[in-house]
Amino acid sequence: MAKELICTNCGYIGHPKKVTKGSFFMEVILWFLFIVPGIIYSIWRLTTRYNACPFCGASNMVPLDSPMGKKLAAEIQSSSASTSEA
Ligand SMILES: [Zn+2]
Numbered sequence: 830m831a832k833e834l835i836c837t838n839c840g841y842i843g844h845p846k847k848v849t850k851g852s853f854f855m856e857v858i859l860w861f862l863f864i865v866p867g868i869i870y871s872i873w874r875l876t877t878r879y880n881a882c883p884f885c886g887a888s889n890m891v892p893l894d895s896p897m898g899k900k901l902a903a904e905i906q907s908s909s910a911s912t913s914e915a
Contacts, residue, residue: 835898838887845880
């Protein structure tokens with residue numbers, strides 16, 4: 830099971846979703862028409878795969894147990910505590 834991450838953009842805590850650039854359809858077309866570009870395209874898609882925030886789509890999620898993650902989590906908890914009292 831992957832570690833939980835926190836999004837530095839919106840503060841979402843949880844597991845990121847894997848985002849792969851390009852399209853599967855394009856990959857299939859390239860494989861059928863020209864083998865070599867198909868291989869290159871597949872490698873490019875695999876290497877550009879990244880962890881994205883499922884909430885806002887940002888790619889800048891950090892581990893929750895990192896110094897930055899702890900700082901953000903503390904800020905979110907203090908801000909949510911103050912707003913719930915209002
Ligand atoms: Zn986010």
